[in-house]
Amino acid sequence: MRSEEEQKALLERELLQREIQHVENEIIALEKRKIELDIVLASIDEILKQKGDETLVPIGSGVFVKGKLVNKNKVFVNVGADVVIEKNVEEAKKIINAQRDEISKLQELLENNLREFIKNVQQNTGRS
Numbered sequence: 342m343r344s345e346e347e348q349k350a351l352l353e354r355e356l357l358q359r360e361i362q363h364v365e366n367e368i369i370a371l372e373k374r375k376i377e378l379d380i381v382l383a384s385i386d387e388i389l390k391q392k393g394d395e396t397l398v399p400i401g402s403g404v405f406v407k408g409k410l411v412n413k414n415k416v417f418v419n420v421g422a423d424v425v426i427e428k429n430v431e432e433a434k435k436i437i438n439a440q441r442d443e444i445s446k447l448q449e450l451l452e453n454n455l456r457e458f459i460k461n462v463q464q465n466t467g468r469s
Contacts (some may be wrong), residue, residue: 361458364458365452371444382434385433386412396408416430416433420436
């Protein structure tokens, strides 16, 4: 049978592991969001290079419909709280790049905090 102190230490270790896993999941989600934004930027560039106005429009689950681009130089951007505004391509790219930069900063902050947290846990538990 484990002593009360051992049980407490085990419980604390499990809670710390859950917290570490939670932060790691947040970092992964941010990385996925950055990749999505990179794909959006690449897609905008591809649309601008495209000859003609016909395109395939994704409607979900790998299903597409044929469509025509009315104006390649204007896009609609969700700026938060389900507010969508029309922007020219360069303005949209600036917004997307700013979002990407903010995500990168947050991701870096989480990674630094996680490293510091793990270091402190290791020091407090006597492991190196």
